[in-house]
Amino acid sequence: MNDGRTLSPGQASFNITNDLPTVWRPIYTQTRFIMLNELDRPVERRAFTLWVNGEEAHVLVPVHKTLLEVLREDLRLTGTKHGCELGECGTCTVLVDGQPQLSCLVLPIQVEGRQITTVEGLGTTSRLHPLQEAFAALGAAQCGYCTPGILLASAALLERNPRPSRQEVAEALAGNLCRCTGYVKILEAVELAARRMADG
Ligand code: FES
Ligand code: FES
Numbered sequence: 001m002n003d004g005r006t007l008s009p010g011q012a013s014f015n016i017t018n019d020l021p022t023v024w025r026p027i028y029t030q031t032r033f034i035m036l037n038e039l040d041r042p043v044e045r046r047a048f049t050l051w052v053n054g055e056e057a058h059v060l061v062p063v064h065k066t067l068l069e070v071l072r073e074d075l076r077l078t079g080t081k082h083g084c085e086l087g088e089c090g091t092c093t094v095l096v097d098g099q100p101q102l103s104c105l106v107l108p109i110q111v112e113g114r115q116i117t118t119v120e121g122l123g124t125t126s127r128l129h130p131l132q133e134a135f136a137a138l139g140a141a142q143c144g145y146c147t148p149g150i151l152l153a154s155a156a157l158l159e160r161n162p163r164p165s166r167q168e169v170a171e172a173l174a175g176n177l178c179r180c181t182g183y184v185k186i187l188e189a190v191e192l193a194a195r196r197m198a199d200g
Helices: 022-041 067-074 130-138 147-160 166-170 186-200
Strands: 045-052 054-064 092-095 099-102 115-117
Touching: 045 067, 054 067, 054 115, 092 147, 099 147, 130 147, 130 186, 147 166, 166 186
Parallel strands: 045 115
Antiparallel strands: 045 054, 092 099, 092 115
């Protein structure tokens, strides 16, 4: 039985009077009005050419869209995660010319012609990056939401410093928050990957 709060699977259309409790109707109406206004708003769009994971990508997007939004919504690279959008959590980290950047604070125009690496470009399904193998081996990812950003920040660290100390790993990952692991396994996984990469 439909209690008015959910749409049943076969229900083709949404009727505000029948399908929504009275208390929710003004909120629905106001939200719908705001969304329709937003869709109607004239938005300046621009074509960009981005290099992502070694491939050229052409996009035509509103100029205010962040790199994070373009990666996820236009290029369907959803490995880059959407967190705070304020530059505070690190979950949106990508590499730009090998350096970690917070994609929620970057506009596509700032990275045109530069090499962008997302977690999709770190390894392949048949050949994981040593960091990915180490994270899997040590259980350094739990919900995994922070993991793409941490993997990329770690990859940049190991590129410039192949045998970092525990302190150096912690400093390199200081901008990447994890709510699950307590960080110890993450630090251990980066150290394990560093050893394995050094050993070839
Ligand atoms: S989403 Fe970019 S730093 Fe949090
Ligand atoms: S594994 Fe869940 S936030 Fe890090």
